[in-house]
Amino acid sequence: MPASSFSPMASPKLTYCKGNHTAPQNHLKNGLSKRNGISKSLQNGTANGTSLYKKPFIESFEEAPMYVAVMTYIGYGLVTLFGYLRDFMRAWGLEKCHMAAEREEQKDFVPLYQDFENFYTRNLYMRVRDNWNRPICSVPGPQFDLMERLTDDYNWTYRYTGKVIKDVINMGSYNYLGFAENDKDFLVPVMDMIQSHGVGVGNSRQEMGNLDKHLELENLVAEFLDVEAALVFSMGFATNSTNIPALVGKGCLILSDELNHTSLILGSRLSGATVRIFKHNNMQNLEKLLKDAVVNGQPRTHRAWKKILIVIEGIYSMEGSIARLPEIIALKKKYKAYLYLDEAHSIGAVGATGRGVVEYFGVNPSDVDVLMGTFTKCFGAVGGYIAGTQELVDSLRAHSHSAVYATSMSPPVAEHIIRVMKCIMGYDGTLVGFQRVQQLAQNTKYFRRRVQELGFITYGNEDSPVVPVLLYMPGKVGAFARHMLKRKIGVVVVGFPATPITEARARFCISAAHTKEMLDAVLTAMDELGDFLRVKYSRQGESHRPPESEETNMELDA
Numbered sequence: 001m002p003a004s005s006f007s008p009m010a011s012p013k014l015t016y017c018k019g020n021h022t023a024p025q026n027h028l029k030n031g032l033s034k035r036n037g038i039s040k041s042l043q044n045g046t047a048n049g050t051s052l053y054k055k056p057f058i059e060s061f062e063e064a065p066m067y068v069a070v071m072t073y074i075g076y077g078l079v080t081l082f083g084y085l086r087d088f089m090r091a092w093g094l095e096k097c098h099m100a101a102e103r104e105e106q107k108d109f110v111p112l113y114q115d116f117e118n119f120y121t122r123n124l125y126m127r128v129r130d131n132w133n134r135p136i137c138s139v140p141g142p143q144f145d146l147m148e149r150l151t152d153d154y155n156w157t158y159r160y161t162g163k164v165i166k167d168v169i170n171m172g173s174y175n176y177l178g179f180a181e182n183d184k185d186f187l188v189p190v191m192d193m194i195q196s197h198g199v200g201v202g203n204s205r206q207e208m209g210n211l212d213k214h215l216e217l218e219n220l221v222a223e224f225l226d227v228e229a230a231l232v233f234s235m236g237f238a239t240n241s242t243n244i245p246a247l248v249g250k251g252c253l254i255l256s257d258e259l260n261h262t263s264l265i266l267g268s269r270l271s272g273a274t275v276r277i278f279k280h281n282n283m284q285n286l287e288k289l290l291k292d293a294v295v296n297g298q299p300r301t302h303r304a305w306k307k308i309l310i311v312i313e314g315i316y317s318m319e320g321s322i323a324r325l326p327e328i329i330a331l332k333k334k335y336k337a338y339l340y341l342d343e344a345h346s347i348g349a350v351g352a353t354g355r356g357v358v359e360y361f362g363v364n365p366s367d368v369d370v371l372m373g374t375f376t377k378c379f380g381a382v383g384g385y386i387a388g389t390q391e392l393v394d395s396l397r398a399h400s401h402s403a404v405y406a407t408s409m410s411p412p413v414a415e416h417i418i419r420v421m422k423c424i425m426g427y428d429g430t431l432v433g434f435q436r437v438q439q440l441a442q443n444t445k446y447f448r449r450r451v452q453e454l455g456f457i458t459y460g461n462e463d464s465p466v467v468p469v470l471l472y473m474p475g476k477v478g479a480f481a482r483h484m485l486k487r488k489i490g491v492v493v494v495g496f497p498a499t500p501i502t503e504a505r506a507r508f509c510i511s512a513a514h515t516k517e518m519l520d521a522v523l524t525a526m527d528e529l530g531d532f533l534r535v536k537y538s539r540q541g542e543s544h545r546p547p548e549s550e551e552t553n554m555e556l557d558a
């Protein structure tokens with residue numbers, strides 16, 4: 001790879017490298033540059049000497065101090081040891097056993113579960129289970145109501161007290177634009193739709209379930225995304241899992257980001273194509289796999305792959321990172337691969353007018369072969385879409401299992417999505433949609449900046465409304481969520497196996513509907529709790545910028 005030029009970025013916190021450098025030397029998993037345990041995404045791809053990025057691309061994945069990693073492992077080690085001890089006591093009848101057990105008359109059967117399979121759930125998750133699956137009993141707006149529940153047996157079972165915890169600030173829903181609301185005026189057309197069409201369609205698109213509302217929505221989605229055509233489905237998950245198999249099959253290669261959503265993974269597996277995983281958002285690794293695929297072809301026969309499909313997401317909902325779309329497009333063009341982009345979390349949430357990462361990076365929508373997205377996040381509804389060329393959509397209309405066999409989208413849901421999309425596009429004659437997109441961007445910037453100032457380690461892109469705050473130790477994760485709830489703030493905490501074992505976190509989802517007062521209340525609570533639990537691990541303040549020669553960058557030929 002030739003020496004490459006580095007395009008300057010505009011953050012005042014960073015110093016920039018302007019000269020030419022040799023190939024990256026100090027790469028971490030995401031092509032990051034690291035100093036003092038702090039890694040920042042510095043590389044900006046270039047093509048023919050010009051930057052592929054129209055604006056700075058800043059992501060941070062600060063590493064925990066060594067003592068935190070050690071304490072986290074010790075923490076897991078201790079609860080695992082206690083787990084073994086308690087399992088031993090349960091086996092000998094010294095402790096009451098709540099877990100499912102094989103029935104006496106089935107003793108001779110091959111056990112359906114191995115005892116160890118649920119070890120983690122039984123002994124680790126059970127200690128903090130009260131922080132998950134709390135039933136809510138209101139619209140998941142910026143605030144919601146929770147049903148109070150208590151446990152008398154250390155989280156094995158719960159009973160409801162009949163009380164409702166009212167007006168809890170909701171920092172966990174994917175309600176990025178605040179359209180998960182029960183505003184009467186907004187819902188009138190949806191209610192009219194129920195009266196005229198009912199709720200269910202009772203058939204698939206290919207048979208008798210094809211309504212004018214579906215076609216209206218598809219035309220609107222195509223217009224919104226500035227592509228030729230679109231096809232909508234009643235479920236986002238199935239949009240991925242049933243359409244990838246309609247696009248690729250045996251003899252094809254899928255290159256999949258390691259952090260892709262399970263619906264993409266299922267679709268890739270169901271397709272029968274060979275799947276290879278590249279490191280998250282790591283362009284060097286992706287290029288290596290592409291190069292290898294083109295040079296060596298299929299295993300054994302060395303025939304060329306029938307198709308190569310790169311599968312990525314726009315915003316990664318566990319890391320808060322944004323796909324390096326311009327570089328991926330340059331790579332896919334260079335190696336003549338196809339690109340499948342899942343915009344579940346990015347459509348509506350980023351881009352000046354909410355058109356997702358395509359707009360965010362200012363790339364041409366036609367450079368993405370398959371645009372996928374869901375209506376469950378920003379649109380406050382349900383369902384998914386695939387958009388792109390007319391040829392692509394026609395083919396999927398005929399071959400996708402969801403289009404052929406699944407019941408089509410409920411008409412009131414289609415109506416709701418149409419209303420929201422028209423609002424975002426300004427077709428309702430107001431600026432409400434546009435203002436919400438702008439508000440989300442502002443709220444995101446404000447919240448991220450303040451959380452970093454408080455000294456927490458956050459992951460991801462500065463423009464991503466998903467803000468993971470790293471807590472690391474399992475005991476602190478549970479305590480954090482409980483104490484936040486006492487202050488009427490609902491947060492989602494995530495740990496292993498959804499994250500690496502040492503990277504448990506709270507994941508904040510910012511919404512345009514959050515007011516500054518709400519965000520400030522959350523920040524005040526975080527500040528107090530951060531000191532109390534000692535989880536302000538960031539050393540950003542102490543960091544030095546890496547010397548210029550250590551900055552990483554890469555060059556792609558167009």
Ligand SMILES: Cc1ncc(COP(=O)(O)O)c(C=O)c1O
Pocket residue numbers: 235236237238240261263313317342344345374375376382383384
């Ligand atoms: C990236 C991604 N794709 C697809 C889906 C599935 O979408 P849905 O929940 O609308 O079925 C999700 C769900 O969260 C997701 O995060």
